Amino acid sequence: MSKTKGSQGVGLYARSNRRPVLYKDFCASDSLRKRYWARNYVGWPRFSSIEPNDTHKLLKKLEDTQKVRCIITQNVDNLHVKAGSRRIIELHGTAFRVMCLNCDHKICRYYLQDVLDGLNYNMSATSQMIRPDGDVDISEEEIDRFIVPACENCGGILKPDIVFFGDNVPRQTVDSVKYNVEHSDALFILGSTLTTFSGYRIALQASNAGKPIAILNIGQTRADALANIKVEGRCSDVLSRIFTVDKKAECKEC
Numbered sequence: 527m528s529k530t531k532g533s534q535g536v537g538l539y540a541r542s543n544r545r546p547v548l549y550k551d552f553c554a555s556d557s558l559r560k561r562y563w564a565r566n567y568v569g570w571p572r573f574s575s576i577e578p579n580d581t582h583k584l585l586k587k588l589e590d591t592q593k594v595r596c597i598i599t600q601n602v603d604n605l606h607v608k609a610g611s612r613r614i615i616e617l618h619g620t621a622f623r624v625m626c627l628n629c630d631h632k633i634c635r636y637y638l639q640d641v642l643d644g645l646n647y648n649m650s651a652t653s654q655m656i657r658p659d660g661d662v663d664i665s666e667e668e669i670d671r672f673i674v675p676a677c678e679n680c681g682g683i684l685k686p687d688i689v690f691f692g693d694n695v696p697r698q699t700v701d702s703v704k705y706n707v708e709h710s711d712a713l714f715i716l717g718s719t720l721t722t723f724s725g726y727r728i729a730l731q732a733s734n735a736g737k738p739i740a741i742l743n744i745g746q747t748r749a750d751a752l753a754n755i756k757v758e759g760r761c762s763d764v765l766s767r768i769f770t771v772d773k774k775a776e777c778k779e780c
Contacts, residue, residue, distance in 0.1 A: 549693035552685060553627065559683065562661075564672035566686070567642045567649070569662035570635070573621070578609035580762035581716070586610045588765075596706040600718065600725050602688045615702055617695060617724055619688035628682025638675075638684070645673040695724050707731045712738040717761045720748040 551558055586609045588594045596613045597606055602621040606614045622635045649668065677684055689695055707713065713732035720726040729749035732739050740755040741747055742764050750756055757764060 547690060549690035552690060553683070560672055560674050561669050563642070563674045563684075564649075564669045565662050565664055567639070567646065567672070568664050568668075570639055573603070574636070576603065576605065578605045581765060582606055582609035582611070584762065584765040585716075589613065595710045598703055598706070598728060600722065602686075615699060615706065617689075617699060617703065619686070621686050621688055623687040624684050625687040626677035626679060626682040627685050628677060629680040631677055631679040631682075632687060633678075635686070641675050642673075645675060646671075689724075703728060704731060707737065708735055710737065712740065715739065715741045715743070715747065715749065715753075716765075717743055718747060719743065719745065 547558060547562060552562065582605050585594060585597060585606070589597070589611055594613075596615060597611055598615045598617055599606055600617050602616065602618055604620055604622045623632055624635055624638050625632045649672065675684065676682060707728060708731075713729065715729065718725055720729060726748045729739060729752050733749075733752045738754045739749065739752050740757070741749060741753045742757045742759065742761055744758060744760065
């Protein structure tokens with residue numbers, strides 16, 4: 527099962543013309559990294575406090591009833607984990623972990639927030655608009671004053687453990703996706719246009735393996751031609767009906 531980026535006109539990406547930074551730019555530019563971490567720092571308290579919605583909770587219930595083998599998500603918000611799902615592949619990583627580009631040392635994002643609090647105790651910026659990776663808008667003055675720590679292990683560059691545009695999905699993740707697609711009965715794509723190839727590739731793998739594909743989304747997706755079933759609608763509305771029908775069927779069997 528694949529749970530990826532938002533439907534047409536739905537979600538923060540669809541409502542904003544901003545896009546995350548490119549991987550090569552993040553690695554090459556001190557000023558860009560300062561800008562990224564300053565904005566991420568301000569947005570983190572709100573971003574990290576967001577709770578799972580009905581779709582996340584319904585997928586957890588379907589997992590509990592053995593209807594879902596694995597959830598593959600392009601989102602980095604940790605909401606499937608918060609909802610209690612256990613078999614999750616985070617295709618693009620997670621914003622809740624930070625890695626070093628030099629030694630690959632990893633730390634918890636909550637821990638980094640404490641470090642940033644100590645270094646930037648005079649920071650007073652706030653923002654109402656928050657993007658899917660925790661990015662917000664703040665003033666240039668706040669960015670200029672912001673202090674970014676180096677890796678405590680080796681002094682290297684810290685980066686969120688997510689796949690930026692222009693970066694590659696780790697081979698281990700790609701292999702895990704392939705294995706789960708091959709060992710599943712079908713692929714159910716939820717709330718994704720599959721614009722990025724990393725998501726579309728999953729649909730191609732399922733199609734090549736002869737697996738049935740169902741898509742639930744608002745608007746067109748890149749994999750519509752591969753689908754056996756396409757339903758237009760909001761994920762929570764449709765999934766709640768599926769779960770209700772499934773429970774009624776179980777009652778009749780009893």
